Amino acid sequence: MASNVVLVTGVGGELGGRLLVRLGNNPDLERVIGVDTAPPPRTVLRRLGHAEFVRADIRNPLIAKVIDSAGVDTVVHCSTTVHPAGPARRTAIKEVNVIGTMRLLAACQRSPRVRKLVVKSTAAVYGAGARSPAVFTEDSELIPASSSGYAKDAVEMEGYVRGLARRRPDLTITTTRFTNVIGPDVDTVLARYFALPVVPTVLGFDARLQLLHSSDALAILEKATLEDKPGVFNAGGDGVLTLSQAIRRAGRVELPVPRTMIGTVGSMLRGARVDFSPDQVRLLNYGRVVDTTRLVAVFGYRPRWSSEAAFDDYVTGRGLRPVLDGEQLAGAVGKVLAAVR
Numbered sequence: 281m282a283s284n285v286v287l288v289t290g291v292g293g294e295l296g297g298r299l300l301v302r303l304g305n306n307p308d309l310e311r312v313i314g315v316d317t318a319p320p321p322r323t324v325l326r327r328l329g330h331a332e333f334v335r336a337d338i339r340n341p342l343i344a345k346v347i348d349s350a351g352v353d354t355v356v357h358c359s360t361t362v363h364p365a366g367p368a369r370r371t372a373i374k375e376v377n378v379i380g381t382m383r384l385l386a387a388c389q390r391s392p393r394v395r396k397l398v399v400k401s402t403a404a405v406y407g408a409g410a411r412s413p414a415v416f417t418e419d420s421e422l423i424p425a426s427s428s429g430y431a432k433d434a435v436e437m438e439g440y441v442r443g444l445a446r447r448r449p450d451l452t453i454t455t456t457r458f459t460n461v462i463g464p465d466v467d468t469v470l471a472r473y474f475a476l477p478v479v480p481t482v483l484g485f486d487a488r489l490q491l492l493h494s495s496d497a498l499a500i501l502e503k504a505t506l507e508d509k510p511g512v513f514n515a516g517g518d519g520v521l522t523l524s525q526a527i528r529r530a531g532r533v534e535l536p537v538p539r540t541m542i543g544t545v546g547s548m549l550r551g552a553r554v555d556f557s558p559d560q561v562r563l564l565n566y567g568r569v570v571d572t573t574r575l576v577a578v579f580g581y582r583p584r585w586s587s588e589a590a591f592d593d594y595v596t597g598r599g600l601r602p603v604l605d606g607e608q609l610a611g612a613v614g615k616v617l618a619a620v621r
Contacts, residue, residue, distance in 0.1 A: 283354040283396065284310040286505060287347060289338055289384065290359035292316035294465055295400070297324040298498050299358065303505065304331025313350055315343070316359070338380040344387035347394065354396040355388055356505050357381065360437060361430060377433035385444045388451070396452045398504045399441055403457045403514060404431035404559060408487075408566040417571045418457070418512045429559040454504040459516035459570060460563075462590050463494030464597020472554045474530045475600060480545045483536040487523045487567030490516040493585035493593065500581055513579045514570035517587040523564060529588075530595050531602030539565075 286303055290296035291314030300314040301324055312331035319325065319333055336346055338359055347355070359380055361373050388394045406416040407423040422438070424431035438455060445453050460470050473479065492515055500515050527534045537545055546556030576582045585593065 283505060285313075285350055285352050285393075286311070286354045286356060287313045287315065287350065287352045288356045288358060289315055289380075290357070290400075291320050291324070291333065292318040293358065293361075294467065295461070295494065295497060295501070296358035297321065298494075299356065299501050299505075300324065300331050300333075301327045301329070302498065302502050304329035306506075308506075311350065313346070313352070315346065338384045339375055341383055341387075343383055344390060347387050347391050351393050352391070353393050354398070354505060355384065355394060356398040356400075356501060357384060358400045358501070359384075360400060360402075360434060373430065374433055377430070378436050381437045381440055385440050389444055389448055395450065396505075396508065397441070397444070397454070398501065399437070399453070399455045400501065401438055401455050401457045402431065402434050403459045403490075403516065403568055403570050404563075405434045405438060405457060406568060406570070407431065408562040408568045410566060412566060412568070415569050415571050416514070418514055418574055424559070429557055431559050452508045452510045454509050455512045456500055456504065457512065457514050457570070458497055458500075459490045459492045459514075459568070461494050461497050462491045462594045464594060466494050466594070469553075469555050469557075469560055471594065471598075474526060474532065474594075475598060476549070476554065477532060478535050479527050479530075479532045480535045480537050480542065480549075481523060481527075482539050482542055482561070482565050485523075485565045487564055488520040488569055489523060489526060489563075489567055489587065490520050490569045491587040491590045492516050492583065493590035496583040496585055496590075499584075500575075500579075503579070503581055509579050511574070511578065513575045514572050515575055515583070516570050516572055517583045517585050517590050518572075519586045519588055520567075520569055521587050521591055523567070526591055529591060530600050532600075 286309055288296055288300050291300045297320040303309055303312045314333045315336040317337050336343055360377050388397055405422045406420055422435050424435050524534060542556055542561060
């Protein structure tokens with residue numbers, strides 16, 4: 281059964297805003313509503329088509345009135361934040377991730393019109409560690425890297441989604457676990473990290489990274505909205521990059537430091553809005569790779585961009601130039617080394 285009235289959360293973000301534009305210009309949809317606490321950028325507002333923006337907070341129970349009054353039949357939950365643009369207030373983000381999801385799912389449960397839910401989740405729910413499997417499948421145990429980080433929020437959120445599925449077995453629920461999304465317009469801690477002239481790494485580690493281009497992430501969410509694709513799906517580009525390979529491809533210079541000093545380096549870089557949270561550090565230590573067989577065979581989508589191609593497009597789109605000035609480079613490295621001693 282085709283979707284007619286779609287509600288998209290988190291449209292103030294890059295991915296949610298682009299999805300709102302894509303759906304708003306689809307003539308087969310009767311109505312498209314985007315909600316967030318702040319409006320999308322003007323570039324998005326100018327291209328909305330027949331979509332509309334409603335300023336609403338999913339942490340407020342009034343979100344149920346928005347869903348009921350509009351006759352929403354499909355909800356796309358893009359509000360979750362697991363890869364922030366930089367150091368942010370943890371409490372506020374956790375409230376949106378956890379409390380907001382609870383309120384939204386409660387509204388979906390009570391509404392007789394809602395028949396489909398699409399949830400943007402993250403592969404970070406698998407965690408990252410020395411004992412992690414080489415490749416995670418959708419059936420792997422969910423063990424976030426830390427007990428209080430953004431990945432832990434995603435594990436809680438997915439628990440609420442499974443609870444909703446038990447209470448409303450008639451719903452079609454799609455959960456997409458994205459690897460780190462990257463692209464020319466994506467602003468995350470990882471994107472800022474690779475833009476640093478001198479990139480600090482943990483001495484003795486060279487993690488494997490699997491990336492997903494933002495255009496592929498958008499296409500997956502759109503397909504899940506327009507078609508019934510129930511289940512949990514890992515989503516990531518083909519292939520992997522090691523951390524050292526990515527640094528070289530970005531034209532940056534790697535600066536290995538002992539693990540005990542990474543906190544000091546992280547505090548120095550907060551001005552550049554690069555955060556070394558426990559989740560982030562474990563990713564950069566051990567990496568994370570997921571199996572996307574189910575995405576291709578069951579969901580019916582193969583990412584157009586490999587991890588390598590997605591990263592190269594990020595480098596080109598950001599206009600990153602190789603660090604070539606030896607004198608400036610030596611000075612920067614010297615300052616970092618002096619600070620961590």
